[in-house]
Amino acid sequence: MTVRELLEQGFTEVTIPEPDREIRGAYMGDLLSWVMGRCREDAAWLTIMSNVNVIAVASLANPAVVVLTEGVTLPDEIRILAESKGVNVVSTELPSYEAAVELSKLIS
Amino acid sequence: MKELSLNILDIAENSVKAKAGLTEILITEDEKTLKLLIRDDGTGMEEDFLKRVTDPFCTTRTTRKVGMGIPLLKMEAEMTGGSFRIDSVSEKKDPEHHGTETEALFYKDHIDFIPLGDVQSSIVTLIQGHPDTDFLFRHVMPEGTVELDTRELRAVLGDEVPLNEYEVIKWIEDSLKEQYEDLHS
Numbered sequence: 019m020t021v022r023e024l025l026e027q028g029f030t031e032v033t034i035p036e037p038d039r040e041i042r043g044a045y046m047g048d049l050l051s052w053v054m055g056r057c058r059e060d061a062a063w064l065t066i067m068s069n070v071n072v073i074a075v076a077s078l079a080n081p082a083v084v085v086l087t088e089g090v091t092l093p094d095e096i097r098i099l100a101e102s103k104g105v106n107v108v109s110t111e112l113p114s115y116e117a118a119v120e121l122s123k124l125i126s
Numbered sequence: 127m128k129e130l131s132l133n134i135l136d137i138a139e140n141s142v143k144a145k146a147g148l149t150e151i152l153i154t155e156d157e158k159t160l161k162l163l164i165r166d167d168g169t170g171m172e173e174d175f176l177k178r179v180t181d182p183f184c185t186t187r188t189t190r191k192v193g194m195g196i197p198l199l200k201m202e203a204e205m206t207g208g209s210f211r212i213d214s215v216s217e218k219k220d221p222e223h224h225g226t227e228t229e230a231l232f233y234k235d236h237i238d239f240i241p242l243g244d245v246q247s248s249i250v251t252l253i254q255g256h257p258d259t260d261f262l263f264r265h266v267m268p269e270g271t272v273e274l275d276t277r278e279l280r281a282v283l284g285d286e287v288p289l290n291e292y293e294v295i296k297w298i299e300d301s302l303k304e305q306y307e308d309l310h311s
Contacts, residue, residue: 051127051198071197074182078194103183 019125021083021106027124029085032092032107033100039082041125046114050075057081062121064114066090076105083107085121087114127198129243130162130232135251136195137164137228142256144168144226148277151249153242153265159208160232160242167225170216179212199230206236246302249274253298257290263302272305274298 022037045057046064054075057063063081065072068090076084083106086092091109092100100107110117127133134151141149146166154161171179178184182197200210208231217224232239249263253276260280265272276289279298287294 049128050201051132051194054194069201071182071194071201074194074197077183 021108024083024108024124027120029108029110032086032109033097034083034106034108035101035104036106039106041082041121044118044121044125045081046118054078062125064117064121066114068092068096070096070099072096073100073103073105076100077103085110085117087112087117127202127240130160130202130240131243131245131248133195133199133202133230134162134164134245135248137199138248138252138261140195141166141168141226142252142259144170146225146259148260148262149252150262151264152262153245155234155265155267157268158233158235160234160239162230162232163227164229165225165227170219170224170226171214172216172218176212176214180210196228199228202238202240203230203232205238206233208232246299246306249302250295250299254290254295257288267309270309272302272309274302 019041020037021034021039021041025031040060041062042060043058044062044064045053047053047057048065048067050067050071053063057079059080061081062083062085063076063079064085064087066086066088068086072084073096086107086109089111092107097107112120138149138151141164144166146168148167150165152163179196180200182194184193196212203210210230212226212228214226215224245265249261252261260276263274279289279294283294
């Protein structure tokens, strides 16, 4: 499933500079240094964190999309940064676990 | 990071990379706060680089787009309601007195405070990996102080004995362990 297709499944666009990226697997975590070494390339990364370091970790680990859960949003300047770095970000009101369960149905 | 001791390792490695002769790692705790101060006499940073150094998209590494050590430490301190500062004087600006000083203040009673973790291992790892530079470690707590100064070790051992020799590392490990145990017994 591509990142663009997530939007038809109840996830909301924050910024999607690369809509055709294919999602392969998922990773959930909020301790950024931990995520940095463990989140696989092309995964969907679920997190509740929303500061500038999230975009930095995403541009290192290179997940297909960052999924902000629990209704978390990005401040405007960070959304613009994500866009300029080619980092896809979507959001959902669902708690992290429920969002992961939803994703599991969609990407398997 | 999962423990502050890993942040200490990361920041002190920056000091060594900046050709520090002496790197001071000073931890000061009271009931409510933990202050981490890492000070070196390395080459320091130019002012424009210093301004960008807390930006995760700035780094000295060429293999990576971003350097996360300093931004993460800043975030971890601020998450507890604490603060972060970094000051530096470049060798170019002042050939006599140059170096970098990084300070992070944490509120220990905040739920997001990351525990200090195994700081003894971090210190040993630093000395083992960089036996030719000096480290001063001082951990001040309400119950007392733990201290280790490689310059003192060098004065006793003489220049022929490298600090990463097994017996020396073992002695350092035991010394730190004993000092902590004495405070908590």
